[in-house]
Amino acid sequence: MGDTSTTRAHPAAAERGLRVLSTSDLAGIDISLADVVGTVEGAYRALAAGESDNPRKLTVTPADGHSVAYAMLGRDGNREVVAVKTSYKHGLHHGRAEQRYYTTLTLYDDATGLPVAMMDCGRIGALRTPAVTALLARECARPGAASALVIGTGTQGRLTLPFLLTTRPDLERLMLFGTHPDGVHAVREELGRYFPRREVEVVTDLRAAAREADVVVATAGGHTPAAVQADWLKPGALSILVGHGLAPSTLHQADRVVATSEAQMNVTGTDMADETGRLPIVDAEFPAVITGSAPGRGSEHERVFAYNSGLVVTDIALGHRFAQLALDQGLGEQVSLWQ
DSSP: OOOOOOOOEEEEEEGOOOEEEOOHHHTOOOOOOOHHHHHHHHHHHHTTTOOHHHHHOOOOOTTTTTTEEEEEEEETTTEEEEEEEEEEEETSOOGGGOOOEEEEEEEEEEEEEEEEEEOOOOHHHHHHHHHHHHHHHHHHHHHOOOEEEEEOOOOHHHHHHHHHHHOTTTEEEEEEEEEEEHHHHHHHHHHHOOOOTTTOOEOSSSHHHHHHHSSEEEBBTOOOOOOEEEESOOOOOEEEEESSOOOTTHHHSSSSEEEEEHHHHHHHHHGOOOOSOOOOOEEEEEHHHHTSSSSSSSTOOEEEEEEEEOOHHHHHHHHHHHHHHHTTTOOOOETTTTO
């Protein structure tokens, strides 16, 4: 699916320094949703085949929890690229508009030993995560799934529906629960941009909407009032946690638990622990599901919970794809960092 070329991004250019790609550089690059999905899927397949390395992420946060930082190192063996991603968010006790967030990705060509590029990773993450959600829905939703509910209208909420329709074009009813009017408008705009003939239904009764949804995707921020309970979900429902909006019961009472990475769920999913601080054992990790070596669900009646945490190998693959496109277009600034 899409262009998943693994040609290295002009590494010879890096001999003169490091190519820096800014937010505006990457914003102007045109890439299809299918290309993004195909690139991310290729990263999972390489990881499942043992060609790539995705160590557990490191995290630090102060005692009062006002900020959080992550560092992720990985290697894409298919593309022969090593990369480091850093992520820092400040102001977690404040609203979204007052928070500060910075994330960068630095790529190195592991065949030549030369740097490829350093880039703002905001757009990479904004596209990678809903692409993973779409792949989870493709592999783990029940056969004949016809309705989807998205909780949240932030960056992830705005792109979830277009990506879901890329892998599940059979979805007939699209629902949205959001508390920010501007965010709701943005979700509609994004859907119309990619699927101009489709409409989203804004719901106010979250419990009733959850009871009718085959796929529930929770992308809301930490201050959301939404908390879908396990007994709200119908048999066969798939719930996908990206941000917030699902109660811990949806995880602990699920018939099957799938995670992009069990180790990362144990680091970043502690808010879903039970009263004893425990998280359940994961039944399958998604790289195994996507390659067919583990099932995404056991039956059409199972309630499946899927934990979508970012794997750096997917950032590497998509970041490298963007670097290829950017360098082909002459974008970015060459800096003499090591001279």
